[in-house]
Amino acid sequence: MAPYGGQVTAGRRGWWPELLLGVVAAGLGLATTRLVAPVVPREVWAGVFAVLAGLGLVGVRRLPWPVLVAECALLVIADATTRTGTDTPQLAAAIALGFVAYRAGWPATAVAFALFCSVTLVNVLDPGNAVVLTGAQGVLRFIMLTGIAAAPVAFGRYLRGVRHGALVAEERAREAEVRRAVETRAARLAERAGIARDLHDIVAHHIAAIALRAGSARYAVERTGDAGEAVLALGDLRDTAGHVLDELRELLEVLHDPDAVESGAPQVEPEQVIADAARRVRKAGVLVRVTVAKTLAGVPLVVGTTAARVVQEALTNTLKHAGPGATASVEVRSAEGSLVVEVRDSGPSRPRPALPPSGYGLSGMRERVGLLGGTLSASATVDGGWLVQARLPIRENA
Incomplete structure (x- = not known):
């Protein structure tokens, strides 16, 4: 009981x-x-x-x-x-x-x-x-007496049912909250793993450049005796080392789980990532126009890579929800010390059944952008399309 x-x-x-x-x-x-x-x-x-x-x-x-x-x-x-x-x-x-x-x-x-x-x-x-x-009236009186006696039972059972329903609703609410917390944590860990993988590729890219320029400087001094070439190589070496320090600083700031680093195919050039994403979506039937400012090449690679991932995710959502026949535009520019990414689509060209949202793509991108101190918003446009906008602060190299 x-x-x-x-x-x-x-x-x-x-x-x-x-x-x-x-x-x-x-x-x-x-x-x-x-x-x-x-x-x-x-x-x-x-x-x-x-x-x-x-x-x-x-x-x-x-x-x-x-x-x-x-x-x-x-x-x-x-x-x-x-x-x-x-x-x-x-x-x-x-x-x-x-x-x-x-x-x-x-x-x-x-x-x-x-x-x-x-x-x-x-x-x-x-x-x-x-x-x-006794008699017919007696039977009627007995039924009435039993009904009156049953009234407290009915009221008590009704309150018990109401209380049970409230407890079940509270339990389901707690379970839903725990499930959302687990899903959010999974999305956060997945994004941290993605950031770690990108940073791993970025640092490996810079270390390889350092080794190459150091070898050039040594060759210039030992073989040709050209001090100018050696000085130029050493200057490039210093700049590249500064980039590596910046990227490592970003790594220490945004990652709290060093075990989240996963191996993967290196993709460290943001422009190439954006171009590949646009090409894949074009092949699927979406007309994509890409405008990337030259300033993208000068931002820290962790910022540029995050911008490229935002473009990837936004174009994937365009293909998923708008479908073939839609149009999309990608713009990456710098403004007021930040890198701004805007991906806008026209919406579906013809009625199509609504697809359930995965719940992880945009929330994961929002988590990644937030780790870098930026913001990300996604909303419908007045013409029935969709707009994804991200703003990433650019930190100057020390």
């Missing part, structure tokens, strides 16, 4: 609701025993039973079964010793039955209902009054 609204809730609310219920029930019950017809004598024990029945409800939320048994016993005793002392115990027993139906399962509720109906029949069938349930 798993309770709904159990001990934790009861402890948080305290005793005052039950205490108020018991005091009010006792007071009203005592008042009804004093407000009797003139031909009916006032009974002291009727008031005592009313007060006891009302105060018994103080523990009904925590101990519904003991309270129900006690109220039923009090009802039987009051029926045997008084003429007007059964009303409050009857009402208190009905309240206790409702709490049993709310807290317990169907088998226990059925037992409680049978107990309540039995003591109610004992109250109705006073000595010499057995004919009240």
